[in-house]
Every structure is written in C-alpha cells, then in structure tokens.
Amino acid sequence: MKPIGPKPRPRRFHQASWDEPVIFELSRPGQRGVLLPPVEAEIEREVGHPARELPGTLRRTTPPALPELSQNQVLRHYARLSQETLGVDLNPDIGQGTCTMKYSPKVNEQLARNPRLTELHPLQDEATVQGILEVMHRLEAMLGEISGMDRVTLQPGAGSAAIYANVCMIRACQAARGQGERDEVITTIFSHPSNAAAARVAGYRVITLYPDADGYPDLEALKAAVSPRTAGLLITNPEDTGIFNPRIAEFVRVVHEAGGLCSYDQANANGILGITRAREAGFDLCHFNLHKTFSTPHGCGGPGAGACGVTAELAPFLPVPTVECDDGRYRLDYERPQSIGKVRPFYGVTPNLLRAYAWIMSLGAAGLRRVAEIAVLNNNYLLHQVLQIRGVSAPYAAGKRRIEQVRYSWEQLARDTGVRSEDLEIRVADYGMHYWTSHHPFVVPEPMTLEPTESYSRADLDDYAAVLRQISDEAYSRPEVVTTAPHRSTVHRTRQESFDDPDQWAVTWRAYLRKTGQDRG
Amino acid sequence: MPAGEPGAHPYIPNSVPEVQQEMLRAVGAASVEEFYADIPRELRVEGLLHLPAPLLSEAELTRHVEGLLARNTSTRDALSFLGAGCYQHQVPAVCDEINGRGEFLTAYAGEPYEDHGRFQALFEYQSLMGELLDADVVNVPNYDGFQAAATALRMACRLTGREAVLLPEQLDPDKLSMVRNYLRPDVSMAQVPFLPESGLLDPDALRAMLSDRVAAVYFENPGYLGVLETGAEGLAAAAHSAGALAVVGVNPLSLGVVRPPAQYGADLACGDIQSLGIHQHYGGGHGGFIASADDPRFVMEFPSRLFGIAPTIVEGEYGFGDVAYERTSFARREEGKEWVGTAAGLWGITAGVYLALMGPQGMKEIGEGLMQRCRYLMGRVAAIPGLRVPFAATPHFTEFVVTLDGTGRTAAQVNRALLERGIFGGKDLSADFPSLGQSLLLCVSEVHTGEDLDRLVDALREVVR
Numbered sequence: 001m002k003p004i005g006p007k008p009r010p011r012r013f014h015q016a017s018w019d020e021p022v023i024f025e026l027s028r029p030g031q032r033g034v035l036l037p038p039v040e041a042e043i044e045r046e047v048g049h050p051a052r053e054l055p056g057t058l059r060r061t062t063p064p065a066l067p068e069l070s071q072n073q074v075l076r077h078y079a080r081l082s083q084e085t086l087g088v089d090l091n092p093d094i095g096q097g098t099c100t101m102k103y104s105p106k107v108n109e110q111l112a113r114n115p116r117l118t119e120l121h122p123l124q125d126e127a128t129v130q131g132i133l134e135v136m137h138r139l140e141a142m143l144g145e146i147s148g149m150d151r152v153t154l155q156p157g158a159g160s161a162a163i164y165a166n167v168c169m170i171r172a173c174q175a176a177r178g179q180g181e182r183d184e185v186i187t188t189i190f191s192h193p194s195n196a197a198a199a200r201v202a203g204y205r206v207i208t209l210y211p212d213a214d215g216y217p218d219l220e221a222l223k224a225a226v227s228p229r230t231a232g233l234l235i236t237n238p239e240d241t242g243i244f245n246p247r248i249a250e251f252v253r254v255v256h257e258a259g260g261l262c263s264y265d266q267a268n269a270n271g272i273l274g275i276t277r278a279r280e281a282g283f284d285l286c287h288f289n290l291h292k293t294f295s296t297p298h299g300c301g302g303p304g305a306g307a308c309g310v311t312a313e314l315a316p317f318l319p320v321p322t323v324e325c326d327d328g329r330y331r332l333d334y335e336r337p338q339s340i341g342k343v344r345p346f347y348g349v350t351p352n353l354l355r356a357y358a359w360i361m362s363l364g365a366a367g368l369r370r371v372a373e374i375a376v377l378n379n380n381y382l383l384h385q386v387l388q389i390r391g392v393s394a395p396y397a398a399g400k401r402r403i404e405q406v407r408y409s410w411e412q413l414a415r416d417t418g419v420r421s422e423d424l425e426i427r428v429a430d431y432g433m434h435y436w437t438s439h440h441p442f443v444v445p446e447p448m449t450l451e452p453t454e455s456y457s458r459a460d461l462d463d464y465a466a467v468l469r470q471i472s473d474e475a476y477s478r479p480e481v482v483t484t485a486p487h488r489s490t491v492h493r494t495r496q497e498s499f500d501d502p503d504q505w506a507v508t509w510r511a512y513l514r515k516t517g518q519d520r521g
Numbered sequence: 522m523p524a525g526e527p528g529a530h531p532y533i534p535n536s537v538p539e540v541q542q543e544m545l546r547a548v549g550a551a552s553v554e555e556f557y558a559d560i561p562r563e564l565r566v567e568g569l570l571h572l573p574a575p576l577l578s579e580a581e582l583t584r585h586v587e588g589l590l591a592r593n594t595s596t597r598d599a600l601s602f603l604g605a606g607c608y609q610h611q612v613p614a615v616c617d618e619i620n621g622r623g624e625f626l627t628a629y630a631g632e633p634y635e636d637h638g639r640f641q642a643l644f645e646y647q648s649l650m651g652e653l654l655d656a657d658v659v660n661v662p663n664y665d666g667f668q669a670a671a672t673a674l675r676m677a678c679r680l681t682g683r684e685a686v687l688l689p690e691q692l693d694p695d696k697l698s699m700v701r702n703y704l705r706p707d708v709s710m711a712q713v714p715f716l717p718e719s720g721l722l723d724p725d726a727l728r729a730m731l732s733d734r735v736a737a738v739y740f741e742n743p744g745y746l747g748v749l750e751t752g753a754e755g756l757a758a759a760a761h762s763a764g765a766l767a768v769v770g771v772n773p774l775s776l777g778v779v780r781p782p783a784q785y786g787a788d789l790a791c792g793d794i795q796s797l798g799i800h801q802h803y804g805g806g807h808g809g810f811i812a813s814a815d816d817p818r819f820v821m822e823f824p825s826r827l828f829g830i831a832p833t834i835v836e837g838e839y840g841f842g843d844v845a846y847e848r849t850s851f852a853r854r855e856e857g858k859e860w861v862g863t864a865a866g867l868w869g870i871t872a873g874v875y876l877a878l879m880g881p882q883g884m885k886e887i888g889e890g891l892m893q894r895c896r897y898l899m900g901r902v903a904a905i906p907g908l909r910v911p912f913a914a915t916p917h918f919t920e921f922v923v924t925l926d927g928t929g930r931t932a933a934q935v936n937r938a939l940l941e942r943g944i945f946g947g948k949d950l951s952a953d954f955p956s957l958g959q960s961l962l963l964c965v966s967e968v969h970t971g972e973d974l975d976r977l978v979d980a981l982r983e984v985v986r
Contacts, residue, residue, distance in 0.1 A: 015634075015635065015637075016638075019837075019838070020641070022641070022644075022645060022648070022830070022839065023645050023648075023649075023873075023877055024648065031880070032880065032882065032883065033613070033615070033877060033878030033879065033880060033883070034613045034615075034878045034879060034883060035883075036611075036883060036886050036887055036890060036967055037611075037890075037967055037968070037970070038890070039889075039890045039893045039894060039971075040970070040971040042971065043893055043894065043897045043971050043974075044893060046897060046900070047893050047896040047897045047900065048893075049889065049893070050892040050893060050895075050896045050916060051778040051779075051888055051889040051892045051893075052889075053916075054749070054751075054778070054779065054916055055751050055916075057751070057753065057754045057780070057785060058742075058749055058750075058751055058753060058779055058780055058785075058916070059778070059779070059780060060776065060777065060778055060779055060780045060781070061780075063777070063881035063882075063884075063885060064652040064653045064655075064776065064777065064781075064881055064884060065652045065881070066649060066652050066653070066876055066877070066879070066880050066881045066884065067649075067877055067880065068880040068881065068882070069877055069878075069880065071615060071878065074615055074874060074877045074878050075615050075618065075619070077877075078615075078619045078642065078870075078874055078877075079619070079622065080638070081637075081638035081639075081641050081642045082619065082622040082624040082625045082638055082642075083624060083638065084636075084637045084638030084641070085624045085625055085628045085631075085635075085636050085637070085638035085639045085642075086624070086628060086631055086635040086636055087623050087624040087625065087626060087627035087628040088623075088627035088628070088629075089623030089624065089626070089627045090623070090624060093629075096629055096630060096631070099629055099630060101629060103532055104626070104627055105532060107579045107582060107583060109621070109626070110583075111582075111583065111586045111587070111590075113617075113621070114587065114590050115595055115597055116590040116591065116593040116594075116595050116598075117590055117593070117802065117803060118595075118800035118801065118802055119595035119596045119597045119609075119800065119801060120593055120595050120596065120801060120802070120803035121596050121601055121603040121607055121609065121801050121803070121804075121945065122607050122801070122803050122804030123603045123605060123607070123948050124594070124596075124601075124603065124945055125936070125937075125940050125945070127940075128593060128594035128599070128940070128945075129593050129594075129803065130592045130593070131589040131590045131591065131592030131593040132589075132590070132593055132803055134589055134592070135586075135589055135590075138573075142572055142573075145570050145571055145572060146570060146572075157664035157665065157668075157807075157864065157865075158664070158862055158863040158864060159862060159863060160860050160861075160862030160863070161664060161862075164860070168702060171705075193850050193851060193854040193855075193857075193860075194850060194860045194862050196850075196854040196855040197850035197854055197855050197857055197859065197860035198860050199855065200855035201675075201703070201706075201859050201860065202706060203705070203706025203707060206854075206855040208854070243559070244557075244559040244560055245559075246559045246560065246561055248564070249561070249563070249564060272560070274566055274569065274570050275557060275560065275565065275566060276560050276564045276565055276566060277564075277566060280563070280564045280565075280566075281564055289863075291863060295532075297626045297627045298627060298628065298629035298630075298863070299620075299625070299626060299627075299628075299629075299865075299866055299867030299868075300625050300628050300629070300636075300639045300642075300643070300866035300867050300869075300870060301629060301630060301639075301661070301826075301863055301864060301865075301866030301867075302662070302664075302808075302863040302864040302865045302866050302867065302868070303805070303806075303808070303863075303864070303865050303867065303868060304863040304864075320698075340702055341698035341699065341701065341702050342667070342695045342696075342698040342699040342702070343699060343702070344664060344665055344667060344668075344699070344807075345606055345607070345665050345666065345667055345695060345696070345699075345793075345804055345807050346606075346607065346695075346803070346804025346805070346807075347803070347804055347805075348804075348805060349802075349805045350802050350803040350804060350805030351802050351805050351806075352805070353805070354586070357586075358582060358586055360572065361573065361575060361576050361582060361585065361586075362532070362575060362576060362577065362582050363530070363532075363575055364572055364573065364574055364575025364577075365569040365570040365571065365572040365575075366569055366575075367530060367575055367577075368570065368572070369569065369570075370530065370533060370536060371533065373553045374533055374535050374536060374541070376553060376556045376557070377535065377541060377544055377545070377553050377556065378535060378544075379556075380548050380550065380556050381544045381547060381548055383548075384547060384548040384549075400558070400559065401550075401555060401556040401557075401558060401559075402556070403556070403557075403559075425632060426632060426634055428635075429631075429632060429634040429635040432635075433635075434631050434632075434635060436630075439851065440851065440852050440853070440854075454532070454533045454535070455532065455533070455534070456534065456535075457534035457535060457540075458534075458535060458540055458543070458544055460534070485634075486634045489634040489635065489637070490634070490637035490638070491633075491634070491637055491833050491835070491838050491839070491840050492833045492834050492835045492838060492840075493833060493834050493840075494633060494831050494832070494833045494840025494841070494842055495831050495832050495833065495834065495840070496831070496842060497831075498829065498831045498832075499829050499831060499842050499843060499844050499845070499846070500844075500845060500846075500847070502815075502817035502820070504831075505820075505829050505844045505845065506829050506830050506831075507644075507647055507651075507657065507658045507659065507815070507820075507827045507828070507829050507844055508644075508647050508648040508650075508651035508652075508656075508657055508658065508659060509644075509645070509648035509651070509830070510648065510651055510652065510657060511651070511657040511658070511815050512830050514657070
C-alpha cells in the first residue's frame, strides 16, 4: 500500500444530518418510555383515586397530547439531535468571542454527578450538608482572592443575573445612605448589553458611552456624564474589543467623586486572572461568569453561574443567605437585615459551583496566571494570523496588543465583494467551526469577535485562521459559495420571513400545525 | 517564559515552553508581558495570588472533592419528605444520558446551522410544554420559577399599562423576596389572605382588593402550602372583571391530572421545571417557564428567546430560528424587554426528554400516584394524637401542612428527632407562617413506598409521644 496522502487544510467536514422528524411525528399510541412504581393496593383501597375526584373545574379531562415513544426511540432521537450540535468537545470553539468557550474538564463532570451532590435537598439540616457548604465557603474565599473583594455571593444564576444583583446592591446601598435621587447608571457600548438592560429593570436611566477615536472608553465623555444623579458605573474591562482601559482607576475615581458606585463586569476576566484585580482599580462590586472564566460547561445556554464580589461596605446588602463558618462548622446566615433578599431559589447553581471549585483547585495560583498568559498569547498569535488575511482588519488601538479577544471588521471584504460578516457566520459552519459577529448595535462595521482562550493549541489556531483565509478567498473568487451557504450543514438556509410575522411564526409544534392547516395525526 | 508550573498542564496545550517561544517569535514579542502593556504597574498583582496549593492530578483532585462530598448525607442515604420548591423524583436514566452528552453539555450560542440539534431540542421542549400547558407559546427556559413569576408579572404590567399586582399570602417567602425586589422600582404589591379553614385564596378579599390599578392577580396551583386552588376559575374571572390578567404558577408535574391554567382563564402560566427529570442538586437544578396564547401582544412582551420552526430552501427540511428577536435586550440593550442571557437551556432539553419519556400515560399515572400517596400520608399523620392537618378537606397534590401545636413540641425539635431516625422531615413553616403555629410542610414522592410513608408516621408518633 502507498502512504495515504496528507490531510487538506481546512479539513473536509460535513455536519451530521439525520433529517430527524420533530418528536411528535415519531409517536405511536400505547408506547411507553418509562414506567412508574405502582401505589400499593392497600393504599389505593384506603384513599381511592383523589385525582379522579377533583372538581370538574380542576380535573384534566383531555390528556396532554404528548408523544408516545419507547425508551430507545427517545434516546436515539435526542442522541441524533446532539450530534447535530457543535459543542466545545468537538471543535476549537474560538469563534464565539466574549463567551470564553474553554475546555470543561471531564473529571469535574464526574464530580458534579456525585449523588452526594445531585441528591441533596437544599433545606436539609446544615449538619447533613457540611461538605457542600465547605465547597461554597472555599470557592467564595478563592474568588475573593482572585478579585480582591471582601465578600462574595454565589447565588446568581448566570452573568446577567449577577449584573442585576450588583445593580440591586447599589440601589439598596444608596437607599440606605439616603441617596434615592441617584437614578442614572453609566455603561459603555462595548460592555455586555445586560449591563444596560438589567440597570433599566432595576429602575435606572441608562447613559451609554461610546469609545474615543482610539477605541478606549472615553474619559471626557464620562466626566460629562457624571452628576449628582449618578448611581453608578457598570463597565467591562477589557471591553469586548479586547482592549484594556488603562485609565480604569481614573474612571472609578471620577464616578466616586461624583458620589456613585462602580461595578466591574468581569465577563472578560480570562486574560487577567492573577494579573490585575477589581480591588486595585477601586471597584465597589464585581462579578464573574463561572461558565466562562471558570470552565463550567455552557449547557446549550445554561445553567451558568454568576458570582458577585463586593467590598466590606457593600457586604450588608448581599443576597441571603451567606455561608459562614464558625469554628469549622458551616452554616447559612439569613440574619442580614439590609440584604437585597433573594435573587434566585436557594443558594446558586450548585453543580457549577462544584465544577468551578474543582477547576481552580486543579490549577492553583500559578496555574490561573498561566491560563491568563496563554489565553492572551493565543489571542495575539491569532490576531497576527488573521490580519494577514485579505479583507479583515482590527479597528482601534492600531499596532497595540490585545488581551483575550479581538473584535475584527470585514468592512473591506464587504466593500470589495459584497459578502457580509453574517454570510461568513453561516459559511464557517461548513468547516465545523463557530463564528460570531458582535452584540448589537454593530459599532464596528461587519464585525467578527474571536476569543481563543487557553484551551486551544497553536495548530487549532492555525486551523481556525485557515478557515477564515479560505472563506476570504472564496469571497473574492466565488462569492456565491459564501452567500448561499451552508452547504455542509445539517440543514440548508432557513427561510427567515416567518420569524417576524405573527401570522406565520410558530413557537410550538401545535402552533405550527394550526397555522399550516394540518390536523393532528 | 510565563510564570507558572514548569510542566505542561493537561488543560492548556500551549503550556509547552518551546511552543510559546515559537508563537512569541511569530508575533514579534519578547514575552507575554508585552501583551499587558496597557495595564498600569500600580494595578498589577505582585507575585502570585494566595490560593490553596493545586491538586494537579485527577487522582488527587478526585480524592479531595469526593472527600468533601462524603461529608454530605443525601436524600438517598436518608428518607426525605422535603419539598417547598425543590422536589425529589426519580430521574429517568435517559435524561442524565442526554444532558451528559458532550455535544449538548458544552454547546452554547451557535447559529441554527452548526447547532441545528440544539434549536430543535429546545423547540421540542417548548412544544412538549405547550401540550402540557395547553398553550401555543412557551419560552426557552429562563433562570428559575422565581424569575418566571417575576417576569410574568412585569409582562402583565406592560400589557395592561397598570402598576400594581396581587399575590397570595401563602407564597414561598423566598419567592416573595425575589419578586418584591424585581418589581420594586415601579410596581406595588399586595398579598391576598387565605382562608384558614381551607388554605384557599379568599375570593371575597381578592375582590375587595381589585381596582383599576391592578395589572395582575397571581396565584399558584398547587399553592405553596400544598392545596389545589379549587376556586381557580373564579379567581381568574375576578381578575378579568377588573381588567387585570390572571397569572398562575404551576408545578408542571401536576398537569397530567390537573387542568392547565389556560383552561380556567389564566392569561399567563409560569413555574419551574426542576420536577421534570432534573435532580435536586442542593437547589441548583432550576429552570423557569412562561406560557401564553399565541397573541402577538403577549409574544412581544417575552424577554426570553423563543425558538420557531420554519421551512428551509429544501422541501421536507425543518429549519429553526429566533422568533421576534427584535424585542430582546440582545437586539436593543435597555430598550429590549427586561434582559436575556445564559439561563437554563440544558435543563430545558432535559425536561423535554422527560416529557417525551413519560407521555400522556406517564404524566397521568405520576399525578394520580402522587395524590394517592399524599392523601394516604395526610390521613395517617392526622390520626396521630396532637397532630393536625389544617386543610385536610381541600385537595392536595404532593405537599401538606401539619401543625404540631397539640404536642407541645416545636417544629425544629420534631425535625431534629426525625433526623436522629434517619428521616429528613418537612420544611419548618413556623417563622414564615406564624398563623399556622408550629408546623411542617411535608412532601411525598413516587420514590416513596407505602413502607416509607409508614416509617415516617411511626417515627412521628414516637417523637411526639
């Protein structure tokens, strides 16, 4: 046999395509997926059938039209759908910038599935949950050290919930100080949209700052925005451009001098772990996304986990309960009269707290710093590779290095070829990768946001750049290949018109059947 | 070379020093320090953070973490009757198998082309919940049932242009706390009392509290104290007569036997999906749902993503995408509806798997069996001298209140004594519901055998003697 030839780059890929029906179409009356333990005959004799004795207004007369499938059919259906989903386990997930798509270690998965965690009820006696309380207490302490803050809560369900909790603490703190007239929150356009949106829900008017000519948050604009109505600043650093704001301490000082509080959205913390902290920059509050920086899996959009860090001054306002330790005995403390109360049932997304704890323990201080440094090295290496591709640029801060991600622009490519960033987003799927444009509005024209994290090898980065180079070449030579993508995906281009038309949109199978005039089979 | 451990770390491919040198050379940098040039010296961490020494090998890490977890006693080690918002049910093995698959576990926010399966699985979740709830619109899960209630109430305020809501007195105090904080800026709240003899919401008190300021009447079915609101239809009608919406929180597991809220007049239904195939996770397994009719006025007020089905350019192919995306904070920042972000997608997929496994027959059987066990335990507990089940004549789903005032013992004492016998008793209601005296909220599960129920009854009898 002759040697088999080398692999082409980019690799030949085709996404799994099972042509899977919607689950209702697989139903056959009478089939069962699971059986239930029967109620003992003597119990039934004693109590009869209370469900059947419900008053007519409360008794369900028509059974829910759920599908009827055997167990193997359900398994196979969902296993196929999973194959049609591109998780981090399957691709160097560099393209979903701002999301910090890093490796979620499998050993942590095993630990999080331990029955002594999964089968704990949150209202058990504290004596029976000392282990998980110790994990939470230790994780709080570690995140306190990583941020420099005095106290940490692990309760918020994810990053946006943590932003919201921080805004609520600002509101409660200022109410306690008799500063209820402070009703404005300042954020930047390159901070996550939830900073603006959660502040609005909490009752604030939102002022959004745009960058200066170099792409840095605009200090003069901040000075013009602060006033006696300023409640606080909600800001990301580095911002979603990957640019670190070197005047961050001055931003904080300006807001403090105006009487406001400063909350640090640390969604982009991966490149600065052990390098710089919220405390030294003067922040009053901060938050981490444990599903980003601390490796817990993203779960198709959650559950994530959020952690808020605060200074001692803000600590009285933390959600209840806090986890306290007295002489080696852990307990939950609800006696916090100034607390904002609950932001979520119970104590947080506990399995993710355990995973984050295990991740930090598997790295230690030197390991965390190494995570940051290599995430940043990877990013600057990828930046260098991408900038050699025709049609793409990295606006702002020309010639400067970036932290852990870059917001690029394909403006030149669009001008030259008519191919838009949103076309590239779809075409990248043909190569087995992800790609993301940007949050809205698109301040950077034809945006692309890449964040390679520490989890990918140099070869992975080269592979990703090779895909972009290939698609750029296609745009210049055969643009229709890009604009008619996908070609090797699970499905072909979806007709979008119905999604914004109330007469056509269908959020459930039953609505689809009704709107397309079909009877139930 | 960057600071750190000398050897390669298994989670960091480029921790090999030679690779780093090649990459630095490629970008023309002398060291990683150059990348941090924008960070002022005074903001830099000196040396290393003070963290525990790492456990670099899986063996060390597993031993350490399992050692910590071994200090917990789980609801499998003991016999548990705890509920109150987090429920012990049998989780079908296929649920864990599917949510453990790396493709679903580690995907996030891709497009419908590389993540077609994620979109279909969540569309199916919405559809399965839609059948259970008899509703044409169900959201991609939000954080939890608390958030679902809070958002449903904000939706009702936007829909009616009003700024007051009525909630039941018999509400989870934690949920009340979260909702109060969420509505604080511009919505006022009042609580409708319950009738002491039945545990049901007082319809006369409700009517007296209604006005043209009230956007929504919120109640739960089953309520926090376990009773099924037999007057649900009247409560919804009362809300409507004042121009308010009826918003109903439900345990979806009850809907194989209990009518879904849409069939007795609810405009919005909401709740938590933890009981649908998700472990208790010490309270970390929650996801929220909101459901409505397919009325564009309602649809446009949802903050969450709504996945829709549509044709592709190929005949016979299903495509999926975001319905009415422009309403979200992703599209419009603070001008969007509340906010959307990472919430509970994997739990949504899991709940979908659960409903597909259960089917209509499974949902009927589990509802019937839970109500039988609940009534059996209520009857046995009520027969113990000194114990009283206050709302015994009202139908219950899985939970019920027992008052201990006739025993001279506190709820905490009783729970402690049960714990000594390997039983996790009920949630202690005494502080939050003083009108119920010293009381517990007990909860049954289909994992309880008759012997388990009798064991609790025997233990209670012994403890209060």
